[in-house]
Each structure stands twice: as structure tokens, then as C-alpha cells.
Amino acid sequence: MNWLYSDIVKEHFINPRNILINEKDFDYDAKGEVGNIKCGDQMVMYIKVRDNIIVDCRWRTYGCASAIASTSMLSEAVKGMSIEDAYNITPKDIAKKLGGLPENKIHCSVLGDKALKEAIKNYVKTHGVSFNIKEEENKVVCKCIGVTEKDIEEAVLEGARDYQRLQEITKIGTVCGKCKDEAIKKMEFYIDRFKMISH
């Protein structure tokens, strides 16, 4: 009988790699923390960097099986990578390496790469490295409420599949409503992208 998730997820869940049990035991250069236990998951990533290459990576989490497995996988994948390459790893890359994740589990794997990005940002900040973090273009879609493309993407990751749900999550288009068409177009774009991640 198949397990809930792929065999790779299962294996990483049973034997998670690079867990940092005690922060004092790891001489890290930077750490990044994301998530909120109120929402059911929290993640901390620690990185050690030499000549802009991540030489070691550790983590801790309060999270579900997919969060554990995807972060375990991510922590292996980034070793030996330049901070630029590591910064550009997407949830899609991780999900692929894990042999796919169910749709409603994608947001768990997003957590690991968000924490990693935070860690790299902190590294760059504290070590004076010249590293051009390309912030994703983040256009405001709904001018009344100030909802951005990134907000729409996050809402899709949280499960928005129709305009009504998107409005519930983001309050988009609840004032003048002029942005509705653009909002739906953006939402559909992210849903498509999301489908590619999950399969």
C-alpha cells in the first residue's frame, strides 16, 4: 500500500538530515526564521558560508511531515551551492526532488525555502557581501486595499481557487472593485504555477 506521500518524502521524514538539536553546537554565520506556530508551522534555518558558498546548513522546525521532509531535502541540496543559487531555489525545485507533494502541502515546503532566503539575507547584511538580491517584482493589483501580486500568490498557496475565497483571504477588490479582472487573471496564473509545483 502506498504511503500518504512519495517514498522520498517518507524516507526524509523518518530520517531527517541536518537537524540542529542545540544551537550552541553549530558555529553558523547566519540564521533565518519564518512561520508562526499559531498557523501550525515554524522554521529556522542556519547556514555556514565560505567564499559565498554554503558549506553547511542546519535547521529546526515545528511542522508537519511535509515540512520536515522538504526542509531535510533542501538542507542537503544547498550544501556546496553559491548563496545566489541557493537564494533562487523555488518550492517547485524542492517538490520535484521529493517526487511531488500534494497540493495542500505545498505551503509546508515553502517554509523551508523562505527560511533559507531569510538566512541568506541576514548573511549578506551582517557580512557586507556584495550580493544583489533581486526582489521579485511586486506590483500592487488592488490600489484601494494595497493587495500585491505576492499577496495573491500567498493566497493561492493558502488554498484560494476562486475569487470569493481570494477576497476572503486578501480583501482584494472589496472597495471599488475595478481590479477584479486583473486579480482573477493573476490568481489563475498562480494556480497554474501551483499545479506545476504539486505534480
Place this chain on the structure above:
Amino acid sequence: MIYLDNNATTPILPEVKEEIIKTIDFYGNPSSLHQLGREVRERIEGARAKIAKFINSGKDNIIFTSGGSEANNTVLNSFVRKYKDKAKILVSKIEHSSVLEHAKFLSREYEVDYIEVDSKGKIILEDIEKKLKTGKKTLISVMIANNEIGIVQDMKEIINLSRKYGAVIHSDAVQAFGKIKIDVEELDVDYMTFSGHKINAPKGIGAIYFKNKDIIPLIHGGHQEMGLRSGTENTIGIIAFGKAVEIRERDFDFYIKKTSALRERLIKGITEIPDVIVNTDLKNSVPNTLNVSFKGVEGESIMLYLDLEGIEVSTGSACSSGELEPSHVLLAIGREPELAHGSIRFSLGLQNTEEEIDYTVEKLKNIISKLRQMSTVY
């Protein structure tokens, strides 16, 4: 396999299985007047009588449905159709989703309100009183025992109070049925709903008790079930349900004794783990249910590690359901979201043994320790 998820469903008892096998060849339609039909009719009515006896109701005050969800939906739907714009629905915050979601659906057209519970899950009577003072015709729906934390309500008090305000009373007894004594006459309830598969009968069979034959059907068609629920009867399900009830009535004391003792053993073992919060009110709960939260760990991980050890439980974590909100029941009793995310429900059944409980505790200790080692919040 160690199955500790008996509030989700239960295995079919050997005697029930035997009854099912015996019933399979009785293919007659119980509505047919010929011999083959009458044969099945007799068995169906026998099952109805067994259920009626178990809850002290008249035999003609029970109809069969496809399960607890249909039974609950029928009662709520029937009420608003009868009282139309005068109708108000009042449900507790810890009801099963088949009541809560239907109430939410009805709230588009009808007034719906929710009753608060205290930190143990007990209905706050003053809140009922406050919300009944609206002058509307109100259906109050409160489950006797809760599926997640096992809390048993003081139904008599709730009903007495509601009667003062002329409310109609429905009680979802799916989780209480066969775990505590139920007497519909003494309770003076208007509707009560049941499910077969929680007491070792197969899935797909449930029932409604009604005091007065005033149900407006959800499913129209033939004249089955006194015209209150159409569709050719689930003969095998009904007969198996009757058998399961007969057995539970016979073994009731044994069931209580056995599950109570196993729960006691489980609590003793689990509370050896530090930072465990017991979410079940042990004094006022069905004896087979134990809900606990483990500080600093997320429930889906615990559940899946236990599953890998062959131990089956359930969790109130959001991750298990694909939702972002954890258990509505644990939030309603005031648990912090992180404790709700870290909750595990153990629900025991007749098939469980002391050895299984000991093995579970042993594995659980290792799992909690492993997860806490990697936790950001422990």
C-alpha cells in the same frame, strides 16, 4: 495494526459479519408484498425494534438514513422548511461538521447562532438562555458526546431550559450511542440522530428518532420509512445495525469497563511524558476517548510517525485536513492554536488490548522526544 481511532469508525464485529453474510441472499425488496419482500421487511422491522428498545422509544419513532450526516441534515432542513422565516437555528460551537456546515449553509437564508462552551467543552447554559430570548422559533442542536474530546453534556438540563422557551431540541447522539445510556422518553428530546459504523456495524447506515412524526423529508420518492425518507432500504446495513445494537446492549457493561480501564492505562502512560495537556474532561466524557496535546510538536507529524509504527490515531492539527485552521473543538474550549495543532485523539474500542496500549505509550515517548529535539518551540 493497533487501531486507536474508533471514534472515526469501528471494525465490524464477528457476530455482525455473520449476520451480514446471512442477510446477503435475502434480496427481496422490503416494499414488495410477496413472500420475498415480507421476509426482508420482517428483518428490517426487527432491527428497528432493537434500536427502539435500546433508547426506550416507540418502534414507529425511528427511521433509517444513510448515516449520521444525512440524519443531521434532515433534522435541520426539516425544521427550517416547517417554520420558514420564523425559524432560528442554534447550535453549539463543538458540533460535528454535518451540523455546523449545514447550519452555515442555512445561515444564508435563516438566522443561525452558536452556543459557547467552557474550557472543558460543556455548554454554557446562560448562553443558551440569552440566545433563546429572541422570540423566534428555535431549533437547538447539541451533541450528547463530542467526537474529538468526548465531553458528555448534561442534556437533561439543556433540554429543560430550552423547553422553557419553547425551543425544539435535536441531539446528535452519534458518539454517545452505545457508550452512555440514552433514554429518549426520560430526556424528552424531539429528535435524536445515530450512526451504525461507530458501534461495529457497517458504514452507510444511520437513524433518526423523532418524538412527533413531523419530519419534512430530504429525499423524496417512494413511501419508504413512513414516507419520511425515500429510497429502497439499505437492507444489509439496517439488519447489521440492528445486530450491532443488540450486541452492544448485551455487552454494554463490558464495553464501559473495558474501555475505561484501557483509557486509564493510556493516561497513566502518556502523562509520564512531560508537558502533556489533557483535553478530555475525564469525569464527564465517554470512556473510550482521550484527547491530549503535546507541547512543542505538531500533530500530523506525531500521527504519521505513529502510523509508521502501525498505530492509528487522529489529530486536530490543520495539516491533517488540508485546512489552515486546527480543530474547531479545541479552539472553542479555549486551547491555544499551537496546542490544537499538537493534539492527538486516541479513541478505544472493544478490540484493543492492554499490550497495545503499552506498546503505543512506548513508541509515543520516542516520537515526542524526537520531534521535540527538532522543534523550534520546545
